[in-house]
Each structure stands twice: as C-alpha cells, then as structure tokens.
Amino acid sequence: xxxxxxxxxxxxxxxxxxxxxxxxxxxxxxxxxxxxxxxxxxxxxxxxxxxxxxxxxxxxxxxxxxxxxxxxxxxxxxxxxxxxxxxxxxxxxxxxxxxxxxxxxxxxxxxxxxxxxxxxxxxxxxxxxxxxxxxxxxxxxxxxxxxxxxxxxxxxxxxxxxxxxxxxxxxxxxxxxxxxxxxxxxxxxxxxxxxxxxxxxxxxxxxxxxxxxxxxxxxxxxxxxxxxxxxxxxxxxxxxxxxxxxxxxxxxxxxxxxxxxxxxxxxxxxxxxxxxxxxxxxxxxxxxxxxxxxxxxxxxxxxxxxxxxxxxxxxxxxxxxxxxxxxx
Amino acid sequence: xxxxxxxxxxxxxxxxxxxxxxxxxxxxxxxxxxxxxxxxxxxxxxxxxxxxxxxxxxxxxxxxxxxxxxxxxxxxxxxxxxxxxxxxxxxxxxxxxxxxxxxxxxxxxxxxxxxxxxxxxxxxxxxxxxxxxxxxxxxxxxxxxxxxxxxxxxxxxxxxxxxxxxxxxxxxxxxxxxxxxxxxxxxxxxxxxxxxxxxxxxxxxxxxxxxxxxxxxxxxxxxxxxxxxxxxxxxxxxxxxxxxxxxxxxxxxxxxxxxxxxxxxxxxxxxxxxxxxxxxxxxxxxxxxxxxxxxxxxxxxxxxxxxxxxxxxxxxxxxxxxxxxxxx
Numbered sequence: 001x002x003x004x005x006x007x008x009x010x011x012x013x014x015x016x017x018x019x020x021x022x023x024x025x026x027x028x029x030x031x032x033x034x035x036x037x038x039x040x041x042x043x044x045x046x047x048x049x050x051x052x053x054x055x056x057x058x059x060x061x062x063x064x065x066x067x068x069x070x071x072x073x074x075x076x077x078x079x080x081x082x083x084x085x086x087x088x089x090x091x092x093x094x095x096x097x098x099x100x101x102x103x104x105x106x107x108x109x110x111x112x113x114x115x116x117x118x119x120x121x122x123x124x125x126x127x128x129x130x131x132x133x134x135x136x137x138x139x140x141x142x143x144x145x146x147x148x149x150x151x152x153x154x155x156x157x158x159x160x161x162x163x164x165x166x167x168x169x170x171x172x173x174x175x176x177x178x179x180x181x182x183x184x185x186x187x188x189x190x191x192x193x194x195x196x197x198x199x200x201x202x203x204x205x206x207x208x209x210x211x212x213x214x215x216x217x218x219x220x221x222x223x224x225x226x227x228x229x230x231x232x233x234x235x236x237x238x239x240x241x242x243x244x245x246x247x248x249x250x251x252x253x254x255x256x257x258x259x260x261x262x263x264x265x266x267x268x269x270x271x272x273x274x275x276x277x278x279x280x281x282x283x284x285x286x287x288x289x290x291x292x293x294x295x296x297x298x299x300x301x302x303x304x305x306x307x308x309x310x311x312x313x314x315x316x317x318x319x320x321x322x323x324x325x326x327x328x
Numbered sequence: 329x330x331x332x333x334x335x336x337x338x339x340x341x342x343x344x345x346x347x348x349x350x351x352x353x354x355x356x357x358x359x360x361x362x363x364x365x366x367x368x369x370x371x372x373x374x375x376x377x378x379x380x381x382x383x384x385x386x387x388x389x390x391x392x393x394x395x396x397x398x399x400x401x402x403x404x405x406x407x408x409x410x411x412x413x414x415x416x417x418x419x420x421x422x423x424x425x426x427x428x429x430x431x432x433x434x435x436x437x438x439x440x441x442x443x444x445x446x447x448x449x450x451x452x453x454x455x456x457x458x459x460x461x462x463x464x465x466x467x468x469x470x471x472x473x474x475x476x477x478x479x480x481x482x483x484x485x486x487x488x489x490x491x492x493x494x495x496x497x498x499x500x501x502x503x504x505x506x507x508x509x510x511x512x513x514x515x516x517x518x519x520x521x522x523x524x525x526x527x528x529x530x531x532x533x534x535x536x537x538x539x540x541x542x543x544x545x546x547x548x549x550x551x552x553x554x555x556x557x558x559x560x561x562x563x564x565x566x567x568x569x570x571x572x573x574x575x576x577x578x579x580x581x582x583x584x585x586x587x588x589x590x591x592x593x594x595x596x597x598x599x600x601x602x603x604x605x606x607x608x609x610x611x612x613x614x615x616x617x618x619x620x621x622x623x624x625x626x627x628x629x630x631x632x633x634x635x636x637x638x639x640x641x642x643x644x645x646x647x648x649x650x651x652x653x654x655x656x
Contacts, residue, residue, distance in 0.1 A: 081626050091626045139491050151591075155483055162593020163467050166627045169590040174583050174622060177504040177516075186586075186622045188505075255502050258514075262497040263479075263591060265490020294502060294514045298409050298419050299494045 010066060011327070012057050013127075013319030014076040015120065016049075018042060018094030019147070023056040024316035025064045025071075028324065030131050032313060036060040042095045049095065050103075054110050073114040073327035075319030077123035078103060079150075081165040087117040090165060093184075116326045120315055121168045122159050125152030127318025128270045128308045137267040137304070141260050143170060144273035144314065145253065149191035153264070171195070175255050194252040196275050200226055202245050211241045228278035235282050243282075250283040254290020261295045261303065272308035280307045338394060339655070340385050341455075341647030342404040343448065344377075346370060346422030347475070351384040352644035353392045353399075356652065358459050360641060364388040370423045377423065378431075382438050401442040401655035403647030405451035406431060407478075409493040415445040418493060421512075444654045448643055449496045450487050453480030455646025456598045456636045465595040465632070469588050471498060472601035472642065473581065477519035481592070499523070503583050522580040524603050528554055530573050539569045556606035563610050571610075578611040582618020589623045589631065600636035608635045 009028035024035045036059040080092025087104020107115040125142030140154035151170030153160040171191035179188025234242040337356035352363040364387040408420025415432020435443040453470030468482035479498030481488045499519035507516025562570040
C-alpha cells in the first residue's frame with residue numbers, strides 16, 4: 001500500500017449516548033489514534049446534538065493532526081431503534097424528542113463524508129466481534145453493563161436487528177417480577193437490578209440504612225462522586241457491604257446470561273461496558289458460576305466467555321468497523 | 329400431477345414427547361389424513377421407544393389404508409438438543425438415558441424410509457410458519473404452552489438452532505428469581521409459572537388451602553383427572569378462583585412474550601400448545617395487554633400475534649413439513 005492511500009484510510013467511530021458523545025479516530029487496522037468526548041445536551045434539542053456530533057468528529061480528527069479529507073467514513077452508534085439501511089433513528093427513549101431522525105442524511109450534509117448509523121448495542125458487539133474475535137464465531141451475544149444494560153446479537157455471522165430494528169434490548173428483560181421499579185415502568189428488569197445506576201442506588205440506600213462502608217470515608221456520606229472504580233477499591237480494602245452488593249449483582253448478571261444462553265444458544269458470550277471493565281476481577285467468576293447454575297444442561301458446552309478489553313471503547317470501535325466495512 | 333405421483337406423496341410427522349408419541353399422516357398439501365397416539369414408555373429404555381415410534385408410524389399409515397411405499401419421508405420432533413444435519417439427539421432431559429442417539433440412522437434402518445429429526449419446539453414453529461403463515465414472515469417466535477413451555481425461533485426466514493442446537497429453550501427463562509422451584513433446579517422459570525403443570529399445581533394447592541371452586545364439584549376433591557378444558561368450563565361457569573389463577577398465568581405469559589420481543593424483535597409471535605388451545609378465549613387479550621405493558625416502546629409496532637389453530641398438532645405438522653421439504 002502506498003503512503004498516500006494509507007493516509008486516507010482513516011475512520012471515525014462515534015458513540016452517541018444520552019449523556020455523552022464519544023468520537024474515536026481509527027486507522028485502517030482499527031488502531032485507535034485518539035478520542036474526544038463532549039456532553040450530549042439532548043435537552044437543548046436535536047440541532048444542538050447534531051452540531052455537537054459534528055464538533056466531536058472534527059475535533060477527533062484535528063487532535064490527531066489529520067484533516068477531514070483523510071477520513072473515508074463515519075460510523076455512529078445511536079441509543080434506540082435504528083434502520084441501518086436508511087440511517088434513520090426511529091426512536092430513542094434516552095434522546096428527548098428523537099423520532100424518525102434521518103441522522104445519516106443530516107450528518108452527511110454537515111460533515112461532507114459518508115455516515116453509517118446503527119444501534120449502540122449492535123455496534124458494540126460488532127466492534128468486539130471484529131476487533132477482538134476476528135469475526136470468527138457465528139453466534140455471539142454482547143452484554144454491556146454501564147449506566148444501563150445494552151445488548152447486541154451476532155446471528156449466523158451477521159448483526160441481527162429484527163423486524164422493528166429493536167433486537168438485543170436485553171436490559172428490559174424482566175428477571176424479578178417483584179423487583180425494583182425500572183425507568184421503563186416495569187419491575188425487575190435486568191438493568192434495574194444490575195446496571196451502574198442500580199448498583200449505586202443499592203449502595204446509597206444501604207448507607208442511608210446504616211450500612212458501614214469505606215466508601216463514605218473515601219467520598220463523604222452522600223457518595224456524590226461515586227464511580228465504578230471506587231467499588232473495586234472498596235472491595236480490595238475488604239469492604240463487606242460493597243462485596244455483598246457486587247456478589248448479588250454478579251448473580252443477577254449470571255441469571256441474565258443463563259436466560260440469553262437458553263434462548264439463543266450462542267457460541268461466545270461477551271461481557272463489556274464500564275461496570276464490567278472496572279469490576280471484571282471481582283465479578284467474572286461469580287457470573288460464570290451463576291450462569292452455569294441456571295442455564296439448561298448442554299447449552300454452555302464449549303461456549304466461550306470473554307470480558308471485552310475494549311471497555312467503554314467498544315462502541316466507537318464498532319462504529320469504526322462499520323464505517324470501514326461500508327466504505328469499501 | 330398424475331394419480332400415481334399423488335399416491336406416493338405422503339409424509340409422516342412424529343411428535344416424540346416424554347410421555348406420548350403422536351404420529352400423523354399428511355398428504356402433499358399438508359392435510360392431516362389421520363393420527364395415532366401411543367405412550368412413550370421411556371423408562372423401558374431406548375430400544376422400546378424406537379420400536380414404539382416405528383409402530384406408531386406404521387399404524388398411522390395403515391389406519392389411512394395406505395402402505396409404507398406411498399410414504400416419501402418421516403419427520404420427527406424430539407424433546408432436546410438435536411443436530412439436524414446428522415439427525416442425532418444430543419441429549420434429552422425428558423427421555424431418560426438419551427445421549428448422542430443417532431435417531432435418524434436407527435429409524436431409517438427399521439422403517440426403510442428417509443427420516444429427518446429436529447428439536448420439538450423448532451418443529452412446532454416450523455409447522456405454524458409453513459402451514460399457517462405460508463412462510464411469509466422472516467422472524468417468528470413460537471411459544472408453546474403445554475406440560476412444559478417450549479419455544480422455537482425462525483430467524484431471517486430459517487429455523488435457528490444456535491451453537492449447541494439448544495436455541496429456543498424459553499421455558500427456562502427466569503422471570504421471577506424468587507418464584508417457585510422448577511424441575512431444572514432454578515426458581516421462577518417461565519414454565520414453573522405458566523405451564524399446565526404449574527397451573528394444576530396452583531389450582532390443587534389453592535383447593536388444599538380451602539379455595540372454593542366448581543372444579544371439585546366436577547371432578548372430586550383430589551382433582552385427579554383435571555384437564556385444561558376443565559379450567560375453561562369452570563371460568564365459563566363464573567369460577568372466581570380459577571379465573572384469578574388464569575389471569576395471573578396470562579400475566580406471566582405476557583411478561584415472557586415481552587422479554588422475548590425485547591430480545592428478538594420478531595414480526596410474528598405464535599402462541600400455541602394445549603393450554604393455549606383450551607384457554608385461548610380466556611387468556612389471549614390479557615396476554616397481549618401484559619406484553620404491551622412490559623415490552624419496550626416501538627418493539628411491538630405492527631407485530632402480529634396469532635394463536636395457532638394447529639394446537640397439539642403443530643409438532644406433527646412441522647415434522648411433516650420437514651419431511652416434505654427434505655424429500656424434494
């Protein structure tokens with residue numbers, strides 16, 4: 001390959017979230033050259049979000065001392081139902097007022113580059129499938145534990161979106177019918193039990209009820225700046241309360257995994273997202289133990305479990321994979 | 329088509345269950361010409377089950393005044409993980425001692441006909457997909473409520489079995505982590521809450537606890553001969569206790585549907601099996617209401633729900649569909 005063609009083989013991957021936009025610049029071998037993060041400001045309306053995506057993309061390119069002409073395409077993971085063929089966000093509960101937004105068309109106009117849009121859970125599992133698993137397994141479930149719990153499915157070697165482009169909404173799988181109320185209105189959804197939001201609520205409620213934890217020494221009684229990494233530190237300092245909460249969360253995740261394995265019979269289960277990244281050592285073996293206890297006999301035979309090394313970069317990596325694949 | 333070729337265009341569909349074997353003779357247009365039922369007697373060992381399948385097939389053909397030479401192939405739905413390509417039953421929890429049984433090979437030897445084997449949930453959804461839905465929808469979930477709860481998935485137009493040939497084991501999806509114990513060892517599995525077995529247990533436990541129901545007038549205090557149809561009769565006679573149990577079951581099924589819709593985004597949801605057949609009028613609208621309450625916004629848009637008219641014949645119909653497709 002000549003130097004010139006290499007110079008033009010860059011891709012931008014964007015992870016559009018309800019609270020933040022992350023853009024990463026990737027070279028042709030999917031190496032991440034640099035990232036830029038801005039807040040989404042969804043409450044200011046759609047036009048604002050679009051121009052913030054634009055700024056984030058341009059800044060990521062500029063930070064790496066490149067220019068937009070060296071970028072061949074932009075991939076975007078959006079939180080909601082996305083019709084990939086048209087690049088339209090059909091609806092997105094976490095982006096106020098987003099309904100039938102032609103994101104591809106509008107961004108192509110302001111960026112002057114080809115844009116490809118997919119659901120965020122789909123794009124994260126695509127990133128792991130291509131960048132970490134070298135596209136080998138045919139059937140993969142991605143479970144991404146962060147602010148919420150997102151999912152993505154690779155079925156027969158391809159991303160699977162289903163009829164209404166909503167497949168993989170695993171965060172709202174109900175596993176405890178009498179459990180805590182979820183933002184969606186149901187009770188006991190997977191993400192109402194095991195997301196970062198749910199974990200922090202349990203920790204804060206426990207502290208209010210008088211549970212002793214080193215977290216209050218570290219962060220003060222209100223635990224305002226609590227992060228997933230603080231939970232890891234607390235457990236490593238022998239914090240029994242935090243340990244108990246995380247054991248319970250690992251049980252919930254194990255049950256979620258078992259349900260999904262029973263339904264979908266995957267070859268590989270990918271665990272990812274910020275919570276898994278921060279607490280992989282503390283949770284992984286308990287997740288596996290609980291998954292084995294609750295999955296049907298035979299369903300887990302030779303099934304591989306991986307904790308994605310991409311962490312919070314799974315989304316931007318997958319978005320770059322999409323842009324690279326579609327720009328060919 | 330000549331009379332001769334029509335005469336030879338028959339197929340036998342077999343539904344191999346843990347307690348009974350049902351065989352149906354089908355003509356080339358999937359019309360069921362007749363059925364024969366025998367008990368499985370799994371406890372007598374595999375050889376016995378094989379010869380009972382053989383007898384059931386031969387009897388179904390004989391009952392219709394046909395002979396085996398007029399049958400082009402035999403399809404079988406088996407309860408467990410089945411490798412369709414080899415026709416091997418890898419394991420079957422409800423058939424004692426069945427592990428890596430080359431069912432296709434052994435039956436072809438004793439029947440002298442081509443035999444095709446699939447998982448029973450898969451084959452039931454295949455039957456509904458082809459015979460009732462004319463193969464039109466690309467993504468279908470089949471939920472079959474009987475002694476247990478079985479499932480089958482059509483994904484991108486084809487049956488989907490997954491990596492370990494176990495996809496569609498929806499009966500062991502946990503929806504109430506603190507719910508009643510299931511035969512599989514977990515708590516609150518879908519089928520521990522909403523199968524016929526679970527319903528009958530709830531009814532019998534209620535009667536023991538002094539609940540008043542017309543069922544005891546109909547069948548005696550021990551309710552020994554209770555059938556799904558009796559529940560329908562009781563509800564139509566205004567039985568409040570049975571009505572309450574069935575309302576609760578419909579809620580569980582609605583939640584099961586919502587979970588599966590959130591995960592898989594199907595175009596059509598098929599409800600089938602003996603319990604649905606007996607209680608369709610009593611449960612369907614409550615199932616839909618609960619599914620809508622618990623599914624994510626947008627996931628149910630234009631999704632079709634059907635209660636299969638095939639009832640307990642979905643399995644044999646699907647088995648005949650398989651035999652017809654593979655004998656071409």
